[in-house]
Amino acid sequence: MGFHWKWDFTWEILPRLLEATLNTLIAAGAGYAIAIVLGLVLALAQRTPYRALTFVVREFVEFIRSTPLILQIFFVFYVGPQFGVRMSPWTSGMIAIGLHYSAYLSEVYRGGLNSVGKGQWEACTALNMSPRQAYTRIIIPQAVPPALAGMGNYLVGIFKDTPMLSVIGVAELMHTANAIGSESYRFLEPYTLVGVIFLAISLPAAGFIRVFETYVRRKLGLK
Amino acid sequence: MSLWEFIATYWPDFLKGTGVTAAQFILATMLAIGIALVAGLMKLSRNAVVRGVSVTYIEIFRGTSLLVQLYWIFFVLPLFGVTLDKFTAGFVAVGMNLGAYGAELVRGGIQSVPKGQWEAAYALSMSPAKRMWRIILPQALVNMLPPWGNLLIELLKNTALVSLISVTDLMFVAKQINGSTFLSAQAFGLALIVYYVFARFIVTPFMRWLEGVMRRKLGRA
Numbered sequence: 361m362g363f364h365w366k367w368d369f370t371w372e373i374l375p376r377l378l379e380a381t382l383n384t385l386i387a388a389g390a391g392y393a394i395a396i397v398l399g400l401v402l403a404l405a406q407r408t409p410y411r412a413l414t415f416v417v418r419e420f421v422e423f424i425r426s427t428p429l430i431l432q433i434f435f436v437f438y439v440g441p442q443f444g445v446r447m448s449p450w451t452s453g454m455i456a457i458g459l460h461y462s463a464y465l466s467e468v469y470r471g472g473l474n475s476v477g478k479g480q481w482e483a484c485t486a487l488n489m490s491p492r493q494a495y496t497r498i499i500i501p502q503a504v505p506p507a508l509a510g511m512g513n514y515l516v517g518i519f520k521d522t523p524m525l526s527v528i529g530v531a532e533l534m535h536t537a538n539a540i541g542s543e544s545y546r547f548l549e550p551y552t553l554v555g556v557i558f559l560a561i562s563l564p565a566a567g568f569i570r571v572f573e574t575y576v577r578r579k580l581g582l583k
Numbered sequence: 584m585s586l587w588e589f590i591a592t593y594w595p596d597f598l599k600g601t602g603v604t605a606a607q608f609i610l611a612t613m614l615a616i617g618i619a620l621v622a623g624l625m626k627l628s629r630n631a632v633v634r635g636v637s638v639t640y641i642e643i644f645r646g647t648s649l650l651v652q653l654y655w656i657f658f659v660l661p662l663f664g665v666t667l668d669k670f671t672a673g674f675v676a677v678g679m680n681l682g683a684y685g686a687e688l689v690r691g692g693i694q695s696v697p698k699g700q701w702e703a704a705y706a707l708s709m710s711p712a713k714r715m716w717r718i719i720l721p722q723a724l725v726n727m728l729p730p731w732g733n734l735l736i737e738l739l740k741n742t743a744l745v746s747l748i749s750v751t752d753l754m755f756v757a758k759q760i761n762g763s764t765f766l767s768a769q770a771f772g773l774a775l776i777v778y779y780v781f782a783r784f785i786v787t788p789f790m791r792w793l794e795g796v797m798r799r800k801l802g803r804a
Contacts, residue, residue: 422783423775423779425736426736426740426778426779426782426783427740427775427778427779427782428740428741428742428743428744428754428778429740430743430744430746430747430754431743431754431757431771431774431775431778432775434757434758434761434767434771435767435768435771435772435775438761438767438771439767439768439771439772441767442765442766442767442768443768520646520647520648520649521648522648523648523650523651524648524650524744526650527747534648534650534651534654537654538654541658547654547658547659547662548659548662551651551654551655551658551659552655552659554647554651555643555647555651555652555655558646558647558648558651559642559643559646559647562646562647563642563646566646
C-alpha cells in the first residue's frame with residue numbers, strides 16, 4: 361500500500377502551496393469585493409417601485425442561487441470566446457464567483473433592510489429627508505448589524521469555493537496541488553496539505569468574524 | 584445551429600446526465616440525513632469524547648472545500664486501502680460534506696424544542712430513546728425543515744462537482760458536448776436551465792409539501 365507520508369516531500373512542496381494560498385486569498389478577496397458591491401445593487405433594485413425591474417432582479421437572484429457555481433464558472437469562461445470576447449481565467453473566474461455570491465449577499469442585505477422598523481422610514485419622511493439621505497444616514501447603518509453574521513459566513517464561503525476556479529486554470533491552491541500530484545504521482549501530501557491549509561485559515565477566520573460582529577454591535581450600542 | 588436543433592440533437596445525452604445527477608442527489612441526500620442525525624445527536628451528548636468526535640467531524644467538513652474532500656476521498660483514500668469507484672466517491676463526498684452542515688441544523692432543531700416537552704416526557708417515565716424518537720425529534724423536524732430545504736438546494740448544486748472525477752452527470756455531459764461542438768452558450772446554458780428547473784420546480788415544492796404534511800401531522804396547520 362502506498363500510504364507512507366514523506367516529510368521531505370512535504371517540506372519541498374510546502375513553499376509552492378503557500379505561494380498558491382496567497383492567490384487563493386486574493387481570489388477570495390477580489391470576488392468578495394465584487395459581491396459586496398453588486399449584492400447591494402441587487403438588493404436595492406428589489407426595493408424600487410418599478411415592478412418589472414423588481415421582478416427581473418428577483419428571478420435573476422433566484423436563478424443564480426439555484427444553479428451550480430462550477431457551471432457558472434464554465435459558462436462565463438467559455439461563452440465569451442464564442443462571441444468573440446476573450447477573457448483570462450482570472451477575469452472570468454472573478455466575474456463568476458463575484459456574481460454568484462452577490463446573489464447570496466443581496467439576500468443577506470434584503471434581510472437586514474427588512475429588519476429596520478417601519479417607524480424609522482416614517483421618521484425620515486417626517487424629518488423631510490430625501491430617500492438617499494434616509495438610506496445612507498438612517499436605514500443602512502441599522503441594517504448592517506443584523507446582516508453582519510450572514511456577510512461573514514459568505515466571506516468564509518467564498519474562500520472555500522475558490523478551489524472551483526482551478527478548473528479553468530486559475531493558479532490557486534487546488535490547481536497547484538493538482539499540478540504537484542500529476543508531476544510526482546503523489547497525491548497524499550498535496551491534497552492533505554490543501555485540506556490543512558483550508559482548515560488553518562477558515563476556522564480562525566470564522567472565530568474572528570464572531571468577535572468582529574460583537575465588536576460592531578457594541579460600538580453601535582446594540583447590546 | 585439553432586437552440587432547437589441543438590436540443591433535438593443532444594437531448595438524449597442531457598437526459599442521461601440528468602438521470603445521473605438525480606441519482607447522485609438522492610443517494611447523497613440519504614447519506615447526508617443519516618450523518619446529520621448521528622452527528623447532530625452526538626454533539627448534544629453529555630459524554631465529552633462523543634461530543635468531541637462529532638465536533639471534529641463537523642469542523643473538518645465545514646472548514647474545508649467540498650472539492651478538496653472529493654479529491655481526497657477519490658485519490659488519497661485508496662492509499663489507505665479504501666477504493667471507491669467514482670460514482671460512489673462522488674455521492675459519499677457530497678453526502679458527508681452536507682451531512683456536517685445538516686448536523687448543525689439537527690442540533691439547532693432539537694435545542695429549539697421547549698424544555699417543557701422534555702420534562703413532560705420524563706414525567707411520563709419514557710425511556711430516553713423513546714422520548715427522543717416520539718416526542719423531541721418530530722417537533723425538531725418541523726422546526727428544521729425550512730433550512731433543510733435550502734441545504735438540499737446546496738446539495739443539488741454541489742453534485743455538479745462530481746463531474747470533476749468523471750462521473751457522467753449533467754455537468755459532465757455539458758462539458759463533453761462543449762468540447763466536441765464548441766457551442767458553449769447552448770451546452771452550458773441548457774445545463775443551467777435543467778439545474779434551475781430541478782431546484783426550483785422539483786426540490787423546493789417537494790420540501791414545501793413536506794413542511795405542510797409535517798405541520799398537519801403535529802396539528803399545527
